[in-house]
Amino acid sequence: MTDQIDTRLPTVDARIYARGGLDILSRGEVAKLRDASTGIHDLLRGCALAVLTSGSASDDPRAARELYPDFDIEVQQQDRGVRIELRNAPAMAFVDGELIRGVADLLFAVVRDLAYTTIELREGGSRDLLSSEGITDAVFGLLRNARILYPTDPNLVVCWGGHSINREEYVYTKQVGYELGLRSLDICTGCGPGAMKGPMKGATIAHAKQRRRRTRYIGITEPGIIAAESPNPIVNNLVIMPDIEKRLEAFVRLGHGIIVFPGGVGTAEEILYLLGILLREENADLPFPLILTGPTSAAPYFEQIDRFLRLTLGEIATSRYEIIVADPAKVATRMAEGIARVREHRKAHRDSFFFNWSIDIPLAFQQPFVPSHEAMAALDLHHGRKPHELAADLRRAFSGIVAGNVKEDGMRRIEEFGPFEIHGDDDMMQSLDALLRAFVEQRRMKIAGEYKPCYRVVT
Known part of the structure; x- marks a missing residue:
């Protein structure tokens, strides 16, 4: 019989109280942050885990979750303010049992911004996200x-x-x-x-x-x-x-x-x-x-x-x-x-x-671009357009590659449907392909490991 080696990283359970940038939350905000059915809690958990592993050398969005699969966070409102319960949190964020102060500040920033977004910027919120002025006001x-x-x-x-x-x-x-x-x-x-x-x-x-x-x-x-x-x-x-x-x-x-x-x-x-x-x-x-x-x-x-x-x-x-x-x-x-x-x-x-x-x-520069395979293939990368209009579509092309490289949704799309295809004028595509190849050769796409392109430039 062979003894199994425990490879799990050390974790800590903790209870911390907000100060400074996050004073109070409404009951509605707390309820939304705890609601698992909307995906907000998963978003909070992922962002919180990123903060608690601050300084990590990995650029794989799944790495921290795989290292700390049992991590969870719960936000509670009480008379004295906001309290956060951490379960199985990375021990690297603590010193002598106390959460590092800078990490705590960043953690409360995560809660603050996600709480604000769920109320103000989600469907039915008070912000007009269909107009340029409304988006700027939201920012x-x-x-x-x-x-x-x-x-x-x-x-x-x-x-x-x-x-x-x-x-x-x-x-x-x-x-x-x-x-x-x-x-x-x-x-x-x-x-x-x-x-x-x-x-x-x-x-x-x-x-x-x-x-x-x-x-x-x-x-x-x-x-x-x-x-x-x-x-x-x-x-x-x-x-x-x-x-x-x-x-x-x-x-x-x-x-x-x-x-x-x-x-x-x-x-x-x-x-x-x-x-x-x-x-x-x-x-x-x-x-x-x-x-x-x-x-x-x-x-x-x-x-x-x-x-x-x-x-x-x-x-x-x-x-x-x-x-x-x-x-x-x-x-x-x-x-x-x-x-x-x-x-x-x-x-x-x-x-x-x-x-x-x-x-x-x-x-056109403010509307969220969802880099699906169809959207990437439909980008208008041709000469004859106004410079700012072409720049907007070129920006979307690079944004799609970023998503395929390091964003979990983009990575899933690539795993399911293969690389994005990018079409355009031949000279533009040749220049784009040369630029992207240089990024790969200079190891600018990933911090570690072999890079497998999430895109294909069609010339």
Whole structure:
């Protein structure tokens, strides 16, 4: 008889009480969070588990659930406020039996945002999600409810980039973050590892040197992403948007400038989203600093991105971004100068410093895209379209690949029906295929393991 080895990871049962960002919930909100029939409880459980495994190196959305199959969470309302019961929670989130404070704050952010979404943004809620104005109002409401809209001078830099980057690129993101922090600029990212963590880590040192006490390291995610990209431990303001489109709008409305580091399909999606908006005639005079940067070794990466953008969106697209290689101080200086122009523009046009109302985001960029095989095959990727219209469909193509790579729904579709097919003009498809192949060869699709493409570019 052979003794069986217990391979289960250590877990903890705990009871914790809300403070700060989550004071109370209504009985209706608590009931919805506990209702297993609507899928909200499963969503809460998945997002909570992602937070409790913060710092995980995996980008498989199923990994944490498989490691902690018996984990559960229950939200309760009582006279003294909100109480959360955790059962079989990952022991890595605790120290001497106490939940790490930063993890607790992120956990309550999860409860806060999902509670708000279930009441305000679900069918029958008070928000109009069929109009552009209504969607923007919903994004504003979520950010305000998360208490991250501060009427202070513009200083928030959004940093985009891949979760799967090499060591040299990661160190470079920290160097840029350090230079931004020395100039008293705060950081907002997608909240995960890699290029989302590095700028925050660099900024923490610089902020400490400048004796800045009120610092913001904002992480904006959505339920389909957070399970694959757990929040990094530096995030001190977490916001969970309902879908990728509202997440992208939140970045653009909240940030005062954007820096793009090397990344994969998710980063390409973000670039196309922003350029598609900035290339609209309505936004032609709107200052919005956009810098693409990386170490010397990343120069070929940005050259390929630049060629792809020129081919698809035209030379006009290059006027909206600047590429800076291997010069963190220059990146930070140019960003600070750009944000100063943003400040003056908003003062002149009486726009708020904390939420960019002036930028025009059309409904086509706001409506959620469900990447089914039919929807992916139907994307209109052909020349002759207006740049912002083509950018919208290109963004959807990359969004579908992201879903097939790291989102559980997308992964299930691929397992059942095979790879997505992407059609378009030959030269565009050849350029897209070359770009995606480069992402695979440079291991930008997955953190670990062999990558099996979830797509097929038809040429």
